[in-house]
Amino acid sequence: MIGQLGLPIFLDLKLYDIPNTVAGAMQAIHVLEPSIVTVHASGGRAMMEDAKAAASENTKVVGVTMLTSMDDQDLTRTGIDGSAHDHVMRLTDLSREAGLDGIVCSGQEVKSVHDRWKDGFFVVPGLRPAGSAVGDQKRVVTPRQARDDGASALVIGRPISRAADPAQAAREIEATL
Numbered sequence: 106m107i108g109q110l111g112l113p114i115f116l117d118l119k120l121y122d123i124p125n126t127v128a129g130a131m132q133a134i135h136v137l138e139p140s141i142v143t144v145h146a147s148g149g150r151a152m153m154e155d156a157k158a159a160a161s162e163n164t165k166v167v168g169v170t171m172l173t174s175m176d177d178q179d180l181t182r183t184g185i186d187g188s189a190h191d192h193v194m195r196l197t198d199l200s201r202e203a204g205l206d207g208i209v210c211s212g213q214e215v216k217s218v219h220d221r222w223k224d225g226f227f228v229v230p231g232l233r234p235a236g237s238a239v240g241d242q243k244r245v246v247t248p249r250q251a252r253d254d255g256a257s258a259l260v261i262g263r264p265i266s267r268a269a270d271p272a273q274a275a276r277e278i279e280a281t282l
């Protein structure tokens with residue numbers, strides 16, 4: 106339906122599997138002609154290389170670095186030492202080396218990511234307009250902050266979908282940009 110409306114399709118599949126399986130999934134979605142597909146950067150370089158190779162020519166493949174619902178402490182609990190910032194930078198570099206088009210990161214890192222990858226495509230979720238409920242997100246910034254810091258695409262879910270008047274909420278956010 107979205108495709109029939111002529112709107113670009115963002116498939117946030119967050120693929121995370123061995124290279125052969127991820128490549129098969131990428132081939133299976135050719136029919137949808139997605140503009141953007143996500144894979145987990147922590148799946149490794151070979152997986153990302155094969156994902157990109159199997160994607161349609163017009164599909165941007167972006168690597169999810171570290172979920173915006175996690176902070177430094179959550180990262181440590183997964184067995185990874187160091188800060189969220191450092192982890193995102195490491196996975197950004199790996200995504201770039203693998204030939205991806207860009208990454209997914211929080212608005213707290215997008216300025217640094219943009220500084221080291223000038224022509225990358227950066228998807229930023231975890232966005233909250235001032236005063237709106239944070240919910241399960243931990244690394245949040247406002248949509249305006251993310252845009253000013255170099256985000257290519259803003260992902261805004263519940264502040265719009267759970268608003269009493271979603272269309273009005275979207276307009277109010279747009280007015281801040």
Ligand SMILES: O=c1ccn([C@@H]2O[C@H](COP(=O)(O)O)[C@@H](O)[C@H]2O)c(=O)[nH]1
Nearest residue numbers: 171172173174230231260261262263264
């Ligand atoms: O690190 C990530 C990666 C993806 N998401 C996705 O973005 C939206 C955010 O929804 P909100 O309601 O605005 O929190 C959701 O679909 C997530 O799966 C993310 O939040 N963080």
